[in-house]
Amino acid sequence: MTLQDMNEYETAFNEDDEEDSDWEPLKRHVEILKWFCTNCTMVNLDDVVHCDVCGEHKRSGILRNGFFASPFFEDAIASRTESESAGRDADSSSRNSVSSCSTAVGFDERMLLHSEVVVKSHPHPERPDRLRAIAASLATAGIFPGRCYPIPSREITQQELQMVHSSEHIESVQLTSHLYSSYFTPDTYANEHSARAARIAAGLCADLASEIFSGRCKNGFALVRPPGHHAGVRHAMGFCLHNNAAIAALAAQAAGAKKVLIVDWDVHHGNGTQEIFDGNKTVLYVSLHRHEGGNFYPGTGAAWEVGTAGAEGYCVNIPWSRGGVGDNDYVFAFEQVVLPIASAFGPDFTIISAGFDAARGDPLGCCDVTPAGYAQMTRMLNGFSDGKLLVILEGGYNLRSISSSATAVIKVLLGEHTETEFVKRGPSRSGLQTVLKVLQIQKNFWPTLGPSFEELDLQWRIFSIRKKNKQLKKRRRTLAPICWKWGRKSVFYHLLLKGHFVAKSKRR
Known part of the structure; x- marks a missing residue:
């Protein structure tokens, strides 16, 4: 090697050194593994077995066994006692013929096709698993299929929809069937199957109302989605496309009912139902919901909203001033406000807009109503209109909460007493203040x-x-x-x- 070669070699080496001095380790993208809870949709780190929010097991069997599935173990029944009880229900149901059933259930698997297509950072709370969990609970308990009988499903007609919604609204929902993914509002999605799912849900509710009022069945439960009580005359919002309760009320009136009572215990105010029947004295709308001075979604439903155009008093809002409201406040409001007004109204047909998002454990409602509380409210309403009662599913986003609550309600429809009887206690201070405020306003229209x-x-x-x-x-x-x-x-x-x-x- 010559001196020149050595010099060139040294220069090259020095250049490499300079480059090395600027060298940085390759930045690796470290992916954080996570999973979403089947029960409440909350996000958890992959090394966690139980949900940090609701405690549900990572591989819970809630979609196969409903709320009977153990929340602590993988795909297991909660307890031997509960599984044996469910088995006894199933055995007894096999001895009951369909003709002897008095409770009808409306359900169609095509409603499961309504889902959010766009993958986002968090699953949408209004998801097909809501119906799957309730259906699994009813099947495990031997209630449906079994002791309740199904009614045939059909799509609601445009003429029936036009009795509730504007033509523009109906067309806007129908338009989504030609789109892979669309949104009415940032939280109200649709896919190519959503319009049909909404028509099937509305059709089931209308037919259940007709069946019940005509006496072909005693009562019924509409296991449907998308929900409906936020859908107004001209708009879809709050996960709702068509207003199922309003369609059912008009179907009952078409079958001969003169007065219809709608009690909405969803944690959110049913602004759509209130708008549709505003000024209508043949439909009494009563809503119990979180309001908090208009700061809780959708912001409507203050106590002073009582109806217009000569129908003042036919809209009754019971707006809770805080979260955490439980059984005692709800039952107290029923005793002091709902039942006296309903008795004075004298309905021929009763509808419950049964959102279960005020249930204990719900991630959106953050209230504390138990299955025993929902069962008690159902019993209290079952005494009106000769027991002609239709329960329509609205909200509810904790699968264990909605499935156990819905099962408790259906057991009341079947004439059963639930395992956990309601224990009556006094209302909270804020609950008493809310009821007093409502009474002060509504006594001007209902002297009782x-x-x-x-x-x-x-x-x-x-x-x-x-x-x-x-x-x-x-x-x-x-x-x-x-x-x-x-x-x-x-x-x-x-x-x-x-x-x-x-x-x-x-x-x-």
């Missing part, structure tokens, strides 16, 4: 509420006075020990109290 309002208002005033007295006594004890009142320090005791009240009056 007057005595209840006066009695509750008096109880509330007495409670408030007692609470103030307790606070006053507590404040006095903190200012000076009570023993000072009679001892040598009595002067200081009275001076401290006097000084406190003088200072307080000056601040006012």
Whole structure:
């Protein structure tokens, strides 16, 4: 090797060194593995076996066995007792002929085709698994198929839809059948199967209403989706395309019903149903929902929204002021508001817009109603219109909550007593305040509420006075020990109290 060769070699080596000085390790993209809970759709890291939010097992069998599936183990029944009970129900159901059944169920698997096509960072809460979980629970319990009988499904006609919705709205929903994926609002999706699914859901609700009112069955449950109570005359929103409850109410009236009661216990206000029947004195709409001063979706449903155009009082809103509302507040509102007004109205047919998103564990509703609470409310409404009652599924996004709650409701329709009977307790303070506010407004239209309002208002005033007295006594004890009142320090005791009240009056 010559000197020139060595020099060139050294130069090349130095150039490599300079390049190496700028070298950085290759940045690898580390993928974080995660899974979405089947029960509540919440995201979890891959190394976690149970959902951090609801505790459901990563490979739970809830879609095969419904709420009977164990939440703790992979694809297992919750307990031997429950599985044996379900087996007994199935055995007894096989002895019942379809003709002896009194409860009809509306269901069609084509409604499962309605789903969000676009893959997003989080699964949509209104998903086909909602129906699958309820259907699996009913099948495991031997209720459906078994003790309830199915009605044939059909698509609602355009003429029937036009009794509720505008032609523009009907056309906009139908247009989605030509699109792979579309959205009415950022949270209300559609695919090429959605329009048909919505027509099937509406058709089932209409036919169930006709069957029940005509006496061909005693009552019924519409296991349908997409839900409907947010769909108004001209718009689809809140996961809803066609208003199933409104269509069912008009179908019942077409069959001969003169007065229809709709009770909506979905955690969200049914703004669409309220709009459709605003000014209509033949339909009484009652909604219990979270409102929180209009800050909870959809923002409508304040207590002062009572109806218009001579039908004031035929819209009754019971707007909760906070989350976490449970059985006792709901049943208290039923006793004080819903039942007295319904009795005065005298319905020929009753519809429940049964959203189960106020159920304990629901990720959207964040309330605390149990299956026993839903069963109790169903019993209370079953006494109206000679038991002609149609329950229509609306919301509810925790699979275990909606399947157990729906099963409890259907057992009431079948005349059963649920395993966990409702234990009655008093309402919460905020629940009592909400009911008082509603009574104060609605007593102007329903005089039967007057005595209840006066009695509750008096109880509330007495409670408030007692609470103030307790606070006053507590404040006095903190200012000076009570023993000072009679001892040598009595002067200081009275001076401290006097000084406190003088200072307080000056601040006012």
